[in-house]
Amino acid sequence: MRANFIFSEVWIGLRRNLTMTIAVVITVAVGMAMLGVGLMINAQVGMMKGYWDDEVEVSVFVCNRGTAIEACNGKAITPTQLKALDAHIRGTQGVKDVLFEDQTTAYKNFAESFASNKALVDATKVEDMPQSFRIKIADPDNYQSVIQAMEGQPGVAQVVDQQELIAPFFNMLDKLSFSALALAIVLVLAAALLIGNTVRLSAFNRRRETGIMRLVGASNLYIQLPFVMEGVIAGLIGGVFAAVILIVTKVLLFDELTGFFVAQSTAQLGWDAVASTITITMAIGVIICVLASFVTLRRYLRV
């Protein structure tokens, strides 16, 4: 009886305010989708950072004969220097693992990378390849100290930090997620105002009914619940649309995009992450609808 009554009232209210309801649904959908995309970019950035932190190395190139770098003075590194450098690297704090890549290995890697350009591979000799130490860093955020320890060591030609190469990419992703979240806040605010307005229109449309309900002693909950439910249902429908948008975004954008940068699927945003994002956005959407409805009703449906 009670549920029946309230749902028929809600249905009448939603139908009478159809255009406002549609406006609410669209705003909530876009707002929540933006919020979700922002959260998903954040999660993706976190995962990719974790992935790259494991992969990224600091490369210490040592001098070769004829290396055109001032520190080398045109002389190749001596075996004693090489030994000393190896010991120095292993003794440096923050170094997790060291791998020495000699000219033969470097040439093999080079030949693999440029297999399509046979002329280039043929023109390059093993002696042309640089030798390098590949250092894995224990704490990827503190690689600066390791780099400083390597620079200026005898026989070191150049220290290359791969982290610097991918930093701009992460910066861009951070900015994207920030913009999405900022847009989401604005849209959520607009949604709250729209819901308030819809509920106010609804309350005005049904002031005759609510007046009688008050007179015959209906409880506040009974009077207000249909209006709050209207907001909640509009919010939920918006949330469902937002969920669809998020799923499409994951398939068309995230999976495509991360395919370029990350080889392993472990760094791809999983469906569980999408599901939790959808849950969060839905919950936020519904809470905002309830709050906006209640605040409006406080003003327009006094006891």
Added chain:
Amino acid sequence: MIHFDNVTKVYANQNRAALDHVSVDVDKGEFVFLVGPSGSGKSTFLRLILKEERPNSGAIHVAGKDLARLSNFKVPHLRRRIGCVFQDFRLLPNKNVYENVAFALEVIGKPRRFIRKVVPEVIELVGLEGKAHRMPDELSGGEQQRVAMARAFVNRPMILLADEPTGNIDPATSIGIMKVLDRINRTGTTVVMATHDAAIVDSMRKRVVELEDGKIVRDQSRGVYGQAY
């Protein structure tokens, strides 16, 4: 049943009091006419009983409850024991007679079986048997007021407040309305009726409380409307 003790009500932004130190007692089962010119405080008196307004000073007791100490949360329960009828009927135009009366019970959560039992009874009590499925715009003014009375009485309130119930109705039909009110009163319900209708007051010979400028100027049992009018 209704007890006003030195009640004063001044509306915001007005310097004249709508009710000025009013003290009245209405016992259980009484029938009281509230008379006086427009703006004399009759409607304010009724609104105070429903706790739609709060007095500036003085105490009001309704059905044994001190309204000043009644929390907002409990106000709906007070109103369930008070029925209300107005000059403008206040029916829902998109519901028929039966639905209008049933609405009052639905919104306080009464079970459907109970509603199906009592609504036809009360429709018969107000003399509308056979018209349960008419819409309000198919009824005369007098019939619409009977629907309003059925709605006010369907929950068997202890008090029935009527604010000029015959104000929009011709004198002949008014007699029928008064008969229904009298019938409701005979079931033990206290009736307070604000009115301008001298003929009705004179013919009923019930208690009359006269207000003027917010003050009680007369309180007679078995009174008439008054010579001045």
